[in-house]
Amino acid sequence: MKDIKHFLRQNSLRPTKQRVIIANYLFDGVNKHVTAETLSNKLLKMKAEISLATIYNTLHDFYEKGLLKKLMINSERIYFDTNTEHHHHFYSKKDQKLIDINVDMKVSGLPKPPKNKKINKIEVLVHLDN
Amino acid sequence: MKDIKHFLRQNSLRPTKQRVIIANYLFDGVNKHVTAETLSNKLLKMKAEISLATIYNTLHDFYEKGLLKKLMINSERIYFDTNTEHHHHFYSKKDQKLIDINVDMKVSGLPKPPKNKKINKIEVLVHLDN
DNA sequence: TATCAGTTTAGAACGATTCTAATGTATTGA
């Protein structure tokens, strides 16, 4: 895609074959939550065999450029989120699935942070089922 | 300690030397957030050399009995929390430290969960600094 | 088209956690 190459260049990323394929998938307009593994599987289904090393490199490169958000939900894998706006999530451990909560939520009753510490961001994770 | 042995037996756990040492430390009345590594270091300072395998086993045994809570904060390690009440946390990535938020907090504006899914629990994580 | 910095890749390394299987110990009932 011409657009994606332009998009990558704009973000100081060389539009290599692999990056173009991955960016085309990730930034197709539908927000996604991927792990290195789920992305690899998806790419294989699309007949794009890209090494795991490159997938990890690319996810981190995109993250460095602010194109992806990192989500630390559990200790088993890192999720990358194409929705870079501040938002919250439903999480189903059973399905290993995340669902965006874009609605304006408010947390009230928050105590003051400890001395010399500032609040960076508030993350709400709504666990579903088990 | 007599009390701790009784406490372990009450929870269907044999009061072995190692479990008594660990339980004495964890359940001394001060809530704690430990990882296998931080617990091991603390025990070494107390001149108690307990193998990592036993530390992992014991943390999981205590967790199974509901004496500890598991916290999945980041992808690098699992935290165990001696505060088993529902509560929230401040988290400083820089210090790798968790601080309990026991105050009643309320989350408003939460959308309905997806069909056939029930909300299990809501976790608020307040990130400090970086 | 030559050059070269940046990229891809296979495979090794890493680190937290789990597993294995041999040894040790708390419990219990004769």
Added chain:
DNA sequence: TCAATACATTAGAATCGTTCTAAACTGATA
């Protein structure tokens, strides 16, 4: 009291997601 036995501890190997290494490759530039 003291086997017998079920359960616990341990060192070290295995596992698995992720990162690193170093050699081959390729996009950008002139």
